[in-house]
Amino acid sequence: MKTVAERIAALSVHDPITDCRIWTGRTDRYGYGQIKIGGRNGRPQAAHRVSYETEIGPIPNGLVIDHLCRVRNCVNPSHLEPVSNEENIRRGHRDREVHLRCRNGHARTVANTYRTPAGDRDCRTCHNEACARYRESSRSA
Numbered sequence: 001m002k003t004v005a006e007r008i009a010a011l012s013v014h015d016p017i018t019d020c021r022i023w024t025g026r027t028d029r030y031g032y033g034q035i036k037i038g039g040r041n042g043r044p045q046a047a048h049r050v051s052y053e054t055e056i057g058p059i060p061n062g063l064v065i066d067h068l069c070r071v072r073n074c075v076n077p078s079h080l081e082p083v084s085n086e087e088n089i090r091r092g093h094r095d096r097e098v099h100l101r102c103r104n105g106h107a108r109t110v111a112n113t114y115r116t117p118a119g120d121r122d123c124r125t126c127h128n129e130a131c132a133r134y135r136e137s138s139r140s141a
Helices: 004-010 047-055 085-094 096-100 124-140
Strands: 012-014 021-023 034-036 044-046 064-067 080-083 113-115 121-123
Touching: 004 012, 004 034, 004 047, 021 047, 034 047, 044 047, 047 064, 047 080, 064 085, 080 085, 113 124, 121 124
Parallel strands: none
Antiparallel strands: 012 021, 034 044, 064 080, 113 121
């Protein structure tokens, strides 16, 4: 059985340009990595928090983890800092332009954003890439 650190390493890839460790496993609807802890019946937890606690130590009570790199699916503990929720919000407002990109970095322009049938905003580029991958996998099957 793999340790939590081994699972995190297996489900993330290093970006040599940004030094981020990009989570390639399951993500939540906001783009944060999710990892199941506690076996089959365990509930998903935020991968960046688990990564921080595995490599650095416990997150102090009352603090949240802020991504210094502003990349939501980064699990590099050196890019993560425990801060108050108020500080995290303040930093998020300061870096508002980051939120104008999808979780894969595509611009959230009017032309590149559409509403799903459920009413959520989605990235047209990501959707088109996913459709192309599906079509390609259907051809090879």
